[in-house]
Amino acid sequence: MAKTIAERADVVPLLAEVLREYGFEGASLAVIGERTGLGKGSLYHFFPGGKEEMAAAVLQEIDRWFEAEVYRPLREATDPRAAIDGMIGAVDDYFRSGRRICLVGAFALDNVRDRFATAVKGYFAEWRSALASALKRAGCAPDQAHSLAEETIIAIQGALVLSRALDDPTVFSRALETTQARLAKAMA
Amino acid sequence: MAKTIAERADVVPLLAEVLREYGFEGASLAVIGERTGLGKGSLYHFFPGGKEEMAAAVLQEIDRWFEAEVYRPLREATDPRAAIDGMIGAVDDYFRSGRRICLVGAFALDNVRDRFATAVKGYFAEWRSALASALKRAGCAPDQAHSLAEETIIAIQGALVLSRALDDPTVFSRALETTQARLAKAMA
DNA sequence: TAAAGTATGTAACGATCGGTACAGTTAGAA
DNA sequence: TTCTAACTGTACCGATCGTTACATACTTTA
Structure with missing residues (x-):
């Protein structure tokens, strides 16, 4: 009465998208099942801890992606300016030019923040310190870099919030350009 | 079996605080009743439309407050620079220096955005145009003002998101100072 | 081919959800 | 005092919530 296809790793991106769309509380198991194509049996087979474990897996996957694509390049690249430009591009792609929200940011404003406080805090703290590191190596004074x-x-x-509130992706694009220009100027 | 005390207007601020803490979905009628001190009978007496009407009333009250304390001064003040400084102060007070989130911003990232899209969009659109108006009267070029x-x-x-994510109100204070300096510089 | 382990659908659980119904209590007008 | 309208507590509704249990089917190994 079942076919064996799914892999846990394949499900996580789908879960991420559902959580982005519905939020933690809004993403009921009915919706999750519908969107992932998995029944409750399978979901609880892959995530015995239920919704909480699903969200944790998504946050971990997000952290893994940003660590590989954003934080590590910022910290270790020999050309920090290129790494910063790369970050802007990666962010623009990742958030689909403002059409996709940041799940971690949304969690921060939600009442589930306490439950995932460590992951939420780590995401932003690592990003900030990695970017500051790149800016310092690009010639910024330490406190200015920070x-x-x-x-x-x-x-x-903020651009993700406003973009979504006004339903206007150009807000995000403009903000990203302004930010890039400010970074470039500081490294001049 | 009941005492007649409450006024609808007294309940709205309490509702606002509950919604800020729990979000729309997280704020169950049980929690709302507990925090407002009103039973379901009273709540549905004041808000026949249920939770949706409660949230709408909160959004309307927020809009009313910002219109009176922020937007109108920005649009009409004879001294636009003072109005802009006043806005910074009002914002700092309103968001309790970063310890309180913006309900409208949180709604924008939530899946309830669609249900309150008009109010959410109006809040930010009015704010943006009122501030741009003040900047223009303070000497900014129109496109720069916008x-x-x-x-x-x-x-x-963004500062509210990051402040809350890092659980560090100083992030908000710093951002507000930086913003104020940037505004002052543009009006110089 | 047979056994073992993995994956899956279904049914049911108690709890809680938003909302309704209504009787009872209160306050103010007549 | 009596009447009326506003207000409030309680019980209850069907629906849905997250979760568990379990029988069944598939895949893999031997």
């Missing part, structure tokens, strides 16, 4: 990194992350998160 | 207004709102919303 505040500029913070400003940049704020701009990205 | 982009600077957008940038400012983005910074405020």
Whole structure:
């Protein structure tokens, strides 16, 4: 009465998209099942901890992706300016030019924040410190690098909020351009 | 079996705080009843439309407050620079220096956005245009005024996200200072 | 081919959800 | 005091929530 196809790793991206669309509370198991094509049996087979484990797996996958595609390049690239430009491009792709929200940011504003506080805090703390590191190596003074990194992350998160609120992706694109210009100027 | 005390207007601020803490889906009628001190009977007496009407009333009250305390001063003040400084102060107070989130921003990232799209969109659109108006009267070029207004709102919303994510109100305070400096510089 | 382990659909669980119905209590007008 | 309208607590509704249990089917190994 069942076919054996799914892999846990294949399900996580689908879960991520469902959580982005419905939020943690709004993403009922009925919706999750519908969108992933998996029944409750399979879902609880892969994630014995239920919804909480599903969300944790998604957050871990997000962290893994940003670590590989954003944080590590920022920390280790020999050309920090190229790494920063690469970050802008990666962010633009990842958030689909403002059409996709940041799940971690949404969790931060949600009442589930406490439940995933460590993951949420780690995501932003690592991003900020990695970007500050790249800015320092690109010639910024340490304190300017730190505040500029913070400003940049704020701009990205705020742009996602406003883009979505106004239902206008160009808000995000403009903000990303402005941010990139500010970063470039600081490294001049 | 009941005492007649409550006024609808007194309940709305309590509702606002509950929605901020729990989100729309997370704020169950049980929680709402507990926090407002009203039973379901009273709640449905004041808000026959249920949770949806409660949230709508909260959004309307927020809009009313911002219109009176922020938007109108920005649009009509004879001294636009003072109005902009006043906005910064009002925002700092309203969001309790980063310890309180923006309900409208949280709604924008939530799946309830569609249900309250008009209110959410109006809140930010009015803010942006009122601030741009003040900047223009303070001497900014029209297109610069518009982009600077957008940038400012983005910074405020992003700072609320990051502040809450890192559980660090100083992030919000720093962002507000940086924003104020940028606005002052553009009006110089 | 047979056994073992993995994956899956289904049915049911208690709890809680938003919402309704209504009787009872209160306050103010007449 | 009596009447009326506003207000409130309680019980209950069907629906849905996350979760569990379990029989069945598939895949893999031997």
